[in-house]
Amino acid sequence: MEKQELAEITAKHPCYSFAAHHKYARMHLPVAPSCNISCNYCNRKYDCVNESRPGVTSEILTPAQSLAKFIRVKAELPHLSVVGIAGPGDALANWEAVTSSIQLIKAEAPAMIFCLSTNGLMLPHYWQDIIDLGINHVTVTVNCLEPAIGAGIYRHIHYQGKYYVGENAAELLIGNQLTGIKLLADHGILVKVNIVMIKGINDEHIPAVVKKVKSLGALMTNIMPLIPAPGSVFQGFSQTSRKEVDAMRDLCQTDLTQMRHCQQCRADAIGLLAEDQSHKFRSPKPESVKKCNLPARVYKIAVTSKYKKLVDLHYGHAAEFHIYETDGRDTRFIETRPTQKYCLGVATCEETEAKKDALIEGIADCDAVLTMRIGYEAQKRLLGYGIPVAESCASIEEGLQQAFQQLRQAEQPGAVCSGL
Numbered sequence: 535m536e537k538q539e540l541a542e543i544t545a546k547h548p549c550y551s552f553a554a555h556h557k558y559a560r561m562h563l564p565v566a567p568s569c570n571i572s573c574n575y576c577n578r579k580y581d582c583v584n585e586s587r588p589g590v591t592s593e594i595l596t597p598a599q600s601l602a603k604f605i606r607v608k609a610e611l612p613h614l615s616v617v618g619i620a621g622p623g624d625a626l627a628n629w630e631a632v633t634s635s636i637q638l639i640k641a642e643a644p645a646m647i648f649c650l651s652t653n654g655l656m657l658p659h660y661w662q663d664i665i666d667l668g669i670n671h672v673t674v675t676v677n678c679l680e681p682a683i684g685a686g687i688y689r690h691i692h693y694q695g696k697y698y699v700g701e702n703a704a705e706l707l708i709g710n711q712l713t714g715i716k717l718l719a720d721h722g723i724l725v726k727v728n729i730v731m732i733k734g735i736n737d738e739h740i741p742a743v744v745k746k747v748k749s750l751g752a753l754m755t756n757i758m759p760l761i762p763a764p765g766s767v768f769q770g771f772s773q774t775s776r777k778e779v780d781a782m783r784d785l786c787q788t789d790l791t792q793m794r795h796c797q798q799c800r801a802d803a804i805g806l807l808a809e810d811q812s813h814k815f816r817s818p819k820p821e822s823v824k825k826c827n828l829p830a831r832v833y834k835i836a837v838t839s840k841y842k843k844l845v846d847l848h849y850g851h852a853a854e855f856h857i858y859e860t861d862g863r864d865t866r867f868i869e870t871r872p873t874q875k876y877c878l879g880v881a882t883c884e885e886t887e888a889k890k891d892a893l894i895e896g897i898a899d900c901d902a903v904l905t906m907r908i909g910y911e912a913q914k915r916l917l918g919y920g921i922p923v924a925e926s927c928a929s930i931e932e933g934l935q936q937a938f939q940q941l942r943q944a945e946q947p948g949a950v951c952s953g954l
């Protein structure tokens with residue numbers, strides 16, 4: 535696309551143009567429920583109508599439902615200029631649903647601007663598809679350049695059938711993000727980079743991120759405050775203040791244009807940036823994005839819990855595991871297995887390592903661990919035995935359903951299974 539043509543389009547994009555954000559409306563399609571990574575600040579709650587923050591949506595739509603909703607919204611909001619995918623998970627982890635939704639809407643309204651936001655893990659795989667689909671604005675979240683910092687931000691990534699944790703995960707993710715940004719920018723796509731400012735974790739490092747993404751061709755950065763989302767690992771952190779974010783934007787402005795009007799929107803936001811109207815357009819009955827067509831399965835899951843009611847015990851503090859089976863709907867308690875606590879305190883190193891392995895061997899027949907919290911070293915050790923971890927602070931019933939979903943999605947990304 536010619537530069538002039540792209541500039542004209544961008545002038546109608548409320549996120550990319552400050553002047554456009556009072557005039558033009560955007561519509562987010564919540565067609566991307568799954569995510570291929572786990573950020574410590576993220577909690578994707580699908581059903582809260584009162585909360586407005588990234589990752590929240592009141593419904594998940596199929597491509598056909600997206601088209602129907604688009605037609606309704608367009609009829610009521612003539613100044614609608616942009617259709618975007620902002621989760622609630624990751625657009626590229628739900629690529630089939632995203633592609634079909636965009637194709638359907640494009641056939642109906644060819645002049646619409648399409649954009650998506652992504653963590654960038656799959657950009658080296660999908661950048662050409664993005665261009666072929668006619669998307670010309672892409673937002674990539676890059677929180678750091680150093681794996682040591684990333685290990686404190688990302689709990690795990692799931693890439694090409696394998697789970698990665700710690701610095702390995704962060705290194706892979708960062709590498710793909712940077713490669714992806716360059717590929718997109720070199721091919722004329724306008725790239726905005728989101729950076730979540732987390733005090734004490736990546737704040738001092740942000741100017742380096744801005745410089746780097748500029749060198750790769752990013753058009754602007756959007757430094758956003760951390761919202762300590764309830765239920766996320768960072769829920770106890772304090773919210774980065776407006777003042778701190780503005781000071782960081784001022785510092786980085788000398789290198790690259792800063793977005794300053796971001797509203798940290800919901801995944802189903804509709805309307806002007808400052809005037810969400812999504813509540814007016816909610817469908818009465820949300821359906822899953824993609825029906826699960828995997829054969830029925832029963833998973834055995836080891837749970838850490840104080841009284842066998844809530845998932846309320848840290849993995850490292852559990853002196854026993856409660857073993858359950860679930861088919862996604864019904865759960866069955868099997869037994870309680872006593873174990874050594876993972877956090878052993880005073881034992882010598884070799885003794886500690888052997889005990890940690892013995893602990894995992896005691897649950898080696900389980901498909902997953904469901905726990906309130908777990909450190910990444912312990913998580914890594916479990917993954918070494920092929921046991922993924924689901925974190926929850928809900929009831930055991932709900933936690934088991936979440937764990938079931940997580941296991942199913944790992945087998946079939948994008949699927950939402952209700953069980954047997």
Ligand SMILES: C[S@@+](CC[C@H](N)C(=O)[O-])C[C@H]1O[C@@H](n2cnc3c(N)ncnc32)[C@H](O)[C@@H]1O
Nearest residue numbers: 575588589620621623624652653675728760761
């Ligand atoms: C929900 S995500 C969807 C897109 C994609 N999965 C991603 O992370 O880039 C949209 C943006 O919100 C940010 N975000 C999610 N939870 C947040 C939180 N609790 N505080 C601040 N930003 C958050 C993400 O980092 C991302 O830039």
Ligand code: SF4
Nearest residue numbers: 569572573576623653
């Ligand atoms: S990449 Fe986006 S959707 Fe996925 S965990 Fe991080 S913030 Fe949430």
